[in-house]
Each structure stands twice: as C-alpha cells, then as structure tokens.
Amino acid sequence: MTGGKIDKIGWGVESAGMGSDIEKCEVKQTPLAARHVALGAKMAAFAGWEMPIQYAGIMAEHLAVRSEAGVFDISHMGQIWVRGEAAAQWLNGLLTNDVAILEVAQGQYTLMLNEKGGVIDDLIIYRSGENEFFLVVNASCIELDWAWLQKQATDVEGIELENESDEYAGLAIQGPRAVEVWAAMAGEGGGALPARNHIVRVPAHNGDDLILCRTGYTGEDGFELFCPAASAQFWWDAALAAGCAPCGLGARDTLRLEKGYPLNGSDLDQQHTPLEAGLGFFVKMDKGDFVGREVLLEQKEKGLLRRLCAIRMVVKGPPPRPHYAVCVTDGGEQIAELSSGGLSPSLKQGIGMAYLPKGYGKVGTELEIDVRGKRYAAEVVKKPFV
Template identity: 60%
Template sequence: MTPELQHSPLEAAHQALGARLVPFAGWYMPVQYTSILAEHHAVRSQAGIFDISHMGQFIVSGPGCAAWLNRLLTNNIDKLALGQGQYTLMLNERGGVIDDLIAYRSGETEFFLVVNASMIEEDFFWLASHQDPDVILRNESELWAGMAVQGPRASAIFAAACPGEPLPPRNGYATTAAAAIVCRTGYTGEDGFEFFCPAAEAIAAWDGFIAAGASPCGLGARDTLRLEMGYPLNGNDLSPERSPIEAGLGFFVDLTKPDFIGRDVLLSQKSAGPAVKLCAIQYTDKGAPPRAHYPVLATDGTLLGELASGVLSPSLMTGIAMAYLPTAFSQLGTPLQIDVRGRQFPAIVVKKPFYKAK
C-alpha cells in the first residue's frame, strides 16, 4: 500500500501560481512553475523562492546536548558560537551516511537541526535510540513551514519583506520579532536565506517575498542549481553504504574529536585511502542529458560504475553528473564515457564546483 503523500502548507499558493506538483520524498511538491531553465536563471541572476516545508526541524536541548551531538555528528558542534550553523553528517557504525543536515546553535544549551524530508522519521528514531538522559529531543517538523530565497538579490528582498529584521551573516541563525527563524544558508551556491515560520503564517510570508521580487521556483531548478555546485543529494550521492571520505566531504568531518559514530571506519579510510571517490563528471561535447543510474564506462568500454546524479546544466549548457569511481579513474582529466540508452557520450573527470557563482 502506497503511503499517503503529505501536503505543504504552501500548496494553495503553488496551485494559484500554476505550479506542476509531483510526489517527492513522501510529499506533494512543485517541480516547476514556468520552466526549469527560466527558474534556474532567475536564481543565478536575480532571486528565486523555493518551498522547503518538506524539510524536517528538530530541537535538541539540555545541559549535555552539545557533547551528545558531537558523538552523533561528524563536524565539531563545539566550534559553533551562538547564532552560528554548520553542515554536518550523521553516520551509522559502518561509516555510511544516514543523513546530511545543518545544525545551528540557537541557544547556549539548544540546537536547531534541519534534516532531509525523506529521513525525518529515521533520523529522529536514530537520535532517540541514542538519547542521553540529560538531552531533550523534539521533532517540530509538523509545526513549521519553510521557504528558501536564493540569488544575488536575496538580501535586498529580505530587507523589503522584513523591514528592521536581522539577516544573519553567512551560515548564521536569527529569530524575528514574530518568532520566525532565519538561516543564512541554501542549496544553490548563491547568497540567500532559509525562512521558517509557523505553518499558519506560511502563505503570507511566501506572498511577501514574491511581492518583494522573488520568483517562485520548483524542485527541478533546485536540482540543477545544487548539482552545478557539486552539492550532494542524500539518497543519490549519499547513502548508508558510502562514507563522507568516499563522498569527498572530509572537510565536514572532525577526526580530532575523540569519539563519534563511524569515526574508526573513517580513520582507516583516510589512512589507507578510499577505494572509490565521488567524482564530478562533465561532457566534452553535446549529448543526451545524463541521468542517475546511467552506466559510466572507461574508454575501452569497461564498466566503472553508474551515475549518482546527472542533469543538463542550464548555466554551462552541457551534461554534468557525479558518480562513485574507482580511485584509479578519479584523477582530474580522466576520460570516460556515459552510456545513455546504448549510446556513449565522451566525458571527463573535472573539479567541483562545475559552476562558480558570481
């Protein structure tokens, strides 16, 4: 039996704007309003707004919450000052990725976690199953609506829509007078912020940002934007079978911490070198759009793996993708072939990001 889809508190606004809604991560979400190409370029040149109400929000508090989170997450929570956030990962005992998330220090003994939509229940169960007695863990995902305003004009749009309110610095966290949460983060490579408010206030906030100049954008553009930056998507580029070292996310792993779940496996991988690496791959000529699961071949036709993610880049107008490849084939400039339904298209391993935001 197929689980019933969840509905965003912004769904009526999407329908009024003529969005095409599709199932995504257990939710009914807008994939596009006009076209993925137009929405992508709106974010790169001006500003777009995305519904991120499907993302999960956890509150972790208590006198021992920082030490507890440091045993469950790869990055070092102790480095966060009040009002700062960091990208981090939650691992299983094998060093595989359960989820990637952002943790913000919202109080001296309180943290605000934003997790992926498809992982809300699993993440909460994992955290609860390791919970210390002096730690309070709350899943507030159903209480909040979320929207992300991204693009060069994001700060001007915030100033117009929320006059007098603080826009925190990069990776920062702040609250408004009306108790909304503003995080200076995003998933596009552009400047921007994520805005969380009570679900009942969602449409008014959404309409306010659009009136200030943000163009509504769907999940299609969100995917092309994040892949141009080489940002991973959990479930595609990250999985319980792949570690942050293999995924090239070692920068977000603090191996100097004495103890966190998966640490010993990561230490071994870092010492010996991973057998595979998540590589950025770009077509060297025109070709059919690359998609997840398309085979990746060596120039002699040997199967090396399959694409984890792939799109036609609207900014570069060529195919870009990521795939786990044997280390011997992970060097920059390594020639490859992407098999698209029996046709091979030449590509090479390139450096991330594919696109550098201006």
Template identity: 45%
Template sequence: MTAQDTGDTATTTLKRTPLYEEHLASGARLVPFSGWEMPVQYSSILEEHRAVRTHAGLFDVSHMGEFKVEGPDSQAFLQHLVPNDVARLAEHQALYTQLCLPDGGTIDDLIIYRLADSHYMLVVNAGNIDKDFAWVEQQTKGFDVILANQSDATALLALQGPEAQAILQPLTDTDLASIRYYHFEPGIVDGINCFISRTGYTGEDGFELYCAPVDVVKLWRDLLAAGKERGLLPAGLGARDTLRLEAGYCLYGHELDETTNPLEAGLGWTVKLAKGDFIGHDALAKAKEEGLKRKLIGIEMVDRGVCRGGYAIYDNGQQIGALTSGAPSPTFNKNIGMGYVAVEDAVPGKPVQIDIRGKHTAAQIIALPFYKRQR
C-alpha cells in the first residue's frame, strides 16, 4: 500500500526523507511522489523488481504516515473507525483495513498495529497524511483517546524478498522465524531500536523496520552491506509499483478512492459487518445485500501494447469499464493491468479490448492476483 502521485510540479516544495543524500549518492533517479522527492529507481525497475522476486530489495518508505492512538477507549474508537475487527488483534499483531466515509467510499487504506493494551499505531499513505489525520481526529469526539501524528518522528525501511530473513537475522538477536505474517516484535537491529514487522507490499516474504529518523541512515547502509553477497539491491518506487501490481494489491488513488468501496475492490475479507456498527457499516451492508455493480479485475494484453491506468476497457465496441493501473510485468514478461468492469463482465478468460491511443487492442480478463509466491 503506497499513496498516489499527486501531480506535484517543480514549484512545489517537496519533502525529503532522511535518506535523501543516500539516494543521491547511489545514483537514484528522484521524482515527485505524493509531495515527496522519492527514488523511482537506482539501476533499473526491471533489475530491482527481479532482485526482490529472487533475492531481496531494500525500500525507503519513510514517507508513509504513522499515528498513535492510546487511552481507555482506544479499541472501541478503532472499532468505530474502520471496517475490520480490531478487537481480534493480540499484542504485537497487525491488520489491514480502510478508513471509510458514511457512504462506504474509501478515504484511505492502512495498517493498524496493536503495540500494547490500549495502544495502537496506524500506518497511512504518504499523500493522505493530513487528510487522514483530520478525519481520524474528527471522529474522536466522545471517545477517551489521545491521538498523535508521529509521521515526522518515524522512519521506515522495507526489506523484501526470499533472502530477507537470512540477511536480517545476523543483525538482530530477535528470532525472526518466530514472527508470523502480520505480526511484529520490538527489537534491536544493528544496535538500533526497531519495530520488526513481518509485512510488505511486494507479494514476497519480508520485513518492515520502523525506527527513529536519526538512526535510519546507519540501518540503510548496514543492511545493504549485509545483504550484498545475497544479491540485495536498493529498490525504488517503480519496482514497488510493478511488484504490488503483480500481487494484485490496491494502490490508493488508483484501485481505491472516495468513490470506491472496499467490497468492489475485492477487499470483502477486511469488512466485518457482524462486529457491530462502524463508519460506513450501513452503506456497505446495503451494497453487499443488493449485490455489487462493478468489480476489480486483472487484465492481460493479448496483442502488443502497454496498458495504463485510465485506459478504457471495451467489449465489441462498447465500453464496459476502465483500467486503474497497468505496466509491463517483469516476472511474466507480459503487459498487465487492473481495473473495474460491471460484475456480469468480470469473467476470467473473457476477451476484451483496451483503448491504447485510439486503437482497440486485444486483451483478456484474468483472475487476481497475477502472482502468488510459493510458500
């Protein structure tokens, strides 16, 4: 889960993560992304993508936002705030969910960590930090909670790929094998206090490491040095996007936005209507009962052509939907995309056409995800 590009211009003052100088020194190509100047690639998107699928990649995702929620009503507040069931979280466990409007539309998607009893961390998309914090703060009325925006006090690295555990283990006494998917442990990594979280946005095994901004340069350098012999590469937002696309993960501003509900986006597994009331509950219950009008699907090009977000999807001359994302897939050496079509058209194998610069180019609908790692 990362944020959308918000169309920054050269006149905008872009924020920089604490690793900006490291990215420059590594020869990264920097681009505006959600108000930040971020590395899109170091060597090439293709090379970095393949490194993550076969060995490992290291991403700077310090632009993401972190909010802390604590106080006697923190669990009840979060249960009211999001569709997923926060009450089921054990200490040091995380879940994926959304912030929804009363009409069910998606304000953002996020991860919620239970740090301790009545103490939680919310991790939101970089482009939505201010919007999300204002929304969450507005919902605290009537709840005995303390909400704090700790985004500027938190750095975040994502070490992803099949070699991630082997690279990270020598740098920490924490038993990484014992940390299950969507769980975390506080620990010392490379002499640095971290939250070691078994999460990621690539479709591979890996860890996300939360630490203080003052410590992240040392952690970045030492991880790259420790992983060099195992094929670890620094990886940018370009590879992060192609990796998440292959894995069928939603990107806010593309597959998710305020006009799209989680059910349409294939995220029904995160919507727990039976848990009780929450913001958007009635609208989502109604949408489920009445049946969805549209559905998120995968697209694979049959004829030559790269499909991109925004391109129209046709069936024999009639538009039936639109793409939300698209790119060449380095893993499958095919051009793939995701988009929305009417539910009756969401049939795997169905031939469709994509309007690529005025030419209707042959493609087919594919079940998501495109890629699922062998466990």
C-alpha cells in the first residue's frame, strides 16, 4: 500500500481541499483530542486542526446518524459575535440572505461574498438578541472571515465584533434520536431544545451557560451545542452516555454529500458564486445592496455558464473522488472535475458534485467519470441524493 504508514494515506487533506493551509499553519488540537485518541479514532489534519476522521468506521457512523444518533466534535468551527445598533443593517451589506427578517432567536444559512461574487464562507447566523448576532463559521475560514469583517467594519459606527472561536468547544448531535439524547444530557429541568433553525442559551446543571442551535450538516434532526472549552469533555461524555455513536469527519462528509450540502473549500470557493452553486434560495437580491450583488445581478441577466450539479454513478465501480475528470460520453472531452465525491453509504453507490458547463446540467444527462484512466458511466441527478 502507498507509503509506509497507513495512517497517513489520503486522509483528510484531499477531501478537505485545504492541504496548503495545513502545511502553512501549526496543527491545533481541540479540547477533546485525548477523548478521540482513547476511543481509537484515526486522527488527521483538517483545516489546520488535528481531527478525528473515524472511530468504528465511516459506514457504521454514517448509518448510526441516519437511524439513531451520533456526536461530532465541531470545536474547530468558529464563533463570532456582532453586536450594536447598526449590526443588522451592516451585516445585511455583507451577507446574501436577509438578516432583517430574522426574529430574535431565529437563524439562517447565508453566504459571505467577495466583490466578484465569489464565496468567502458559508455560515449560519443567529439573531441571539435584537442587536446581537452569533455567527458560526467554517474552521478553515475563521481568520479569513475575521480579517474580512474587521476590514469591512473600519470607520463604521454602532457595531462591535468579538471572535470567541477559541473560547468555545462545540458538539454536533445529529440523528432521529437527538431530542431524547438532549433530554438525557440535560437532566431534569434541563429545558427543551429550540425549534428548527433557532438558538437558545440555557443554564446547564453543571453551571455552564450553553448555547444550543437546532441545526446541523447531516440532513437529520439534531443540534449543535457550544460550551466553554473547559467543559468539552463533560458534554462529550454526556452525549456518549446518552447513546450517541462517536462520529468523525469522514461520516460528516458522506452525510452532507448525500444531502447535496456543499463543503467550503471543495464545492464553494472564491471563484464560484452562490448562484452557480445552486444556492440562490439563500440569496435575497431585493433586500438592498450587499458585497458581490452586482456580479450576481449580471449572472442572473445573462444566465449561468456553469452550475454545481449532482452526479450519480450508473454502474457498479470505483467510488468517484474529488478532482476526478467529468467527461462527455463515448470517450469524449473533459468538461469538469468533481468538487466532491465518494461512496454513498445509504445508496451503496458512487455520488459526487461538479460545476458542469451550460448544456450538461440537466437531470438525466449522461456523462463519464475518469478513474485511473478508465471511464465509468454516470448521470446528472436531482439533489439531494438521499
């Protein structure tokens, strides 16, 4: 097998699409690193963090989340607060979705764009108070987002920014049993989970001031719990005691791919707009000006030249993987490369996504994927896959 050490083979870096970042920075550990190692997790660098890729195996963890419940360490993700009288209006000039429609405690998926309409980051923003917003951002983008927000805040009155990414640890508890899991974790009088896409701060029985968000990245019911970094092990242990399977980034990737959720750094980047990524629902063109809007308007008028599409293998064959060539049938030319790809544990079939040029994105279009020089039949399908 490739290389001498199996634990270095292909893990993390390629699927994350951020190899260069890892080499540049020192790799950080979450407060749960010792727990992961004790559970026998295979660890690898992801977005500058040493993260668990899998414990029992991606397949088992994936299916646990689809049928029961699983817990993911998401302490690597970033948390940024924006507060002040002008916060809502200022954020609306930087994000594609409309924060003005958020009621207190409500959240939404949104994108932060550069001036060319390319995606800097995709994130979830919650209105935690009338003039207070809580942003949960991708680990690989914390510094980029923070620098961008600070730059955009220069000479703006009435807003305050705070980056608390290092203060919080985070767990994502996902699966149809998530509500029961929370009841067991919280104990008597622990309070209910917030409604879908809502946030709540709860005083927990151990004295922590917890933030609970009813959201996730798996397509299942579930919540994300943010606690002081020092309490991470306490809540992790509570989630396992409540019956959650420990799950790594491997299963997180297959779960989100089956639902057609994009991964920043792979399916989203500064060269592609949210319209091209098929995320137009989260772009509110009528709300007023925001960074990148002009480019999106032009794309709307002229039509999109490429679009992120879902592709499913037609025949049994090797799993499609990121960067594999997407080609025209009968040995035709390459038209794209896969931005994401893998074996779907639910479908037991290869699935992927790619930015396909105009004319190739229609559901049912036949294509070929090149795997090590051999072509395998594939077709464009509707999202989500599952």
